[in-house]
Amino acid sequence: MSKIKLGKKLDQKTKKALTISNGTPVYLYKFIPNKLNSISHYLFINKFDSIREVGRYLSISQSTVSRYLKSGDLFKNNFKFSYTLL
Secondary structure, X not given: OHHHHOOOOOOHHXXXXXXXXXXXXXXXXXXXXXXXXXXXXXXXXXXXXXXXXXXXXXXXXXXXXXXXXXXXXXXXXXEEEEOOOO
């Protein structure tokens, strides 16, 4: 079986389907501080199909994205990663 598949390349549609089925969805938000009344909020930026896609978007490693996802901390005091919609 592996010899049959050797050298064959997947098209972009198939790659995207594999990413969606195997990846962990991640929501990216920008932190917007409000200095007037101390109530801050998050601005939704994009939903990504995998941790790797977020890393590529921000030019950081996927382990960094994963670490901030698990901790819930802000990345560079600017971005929030979440597994769910806020």
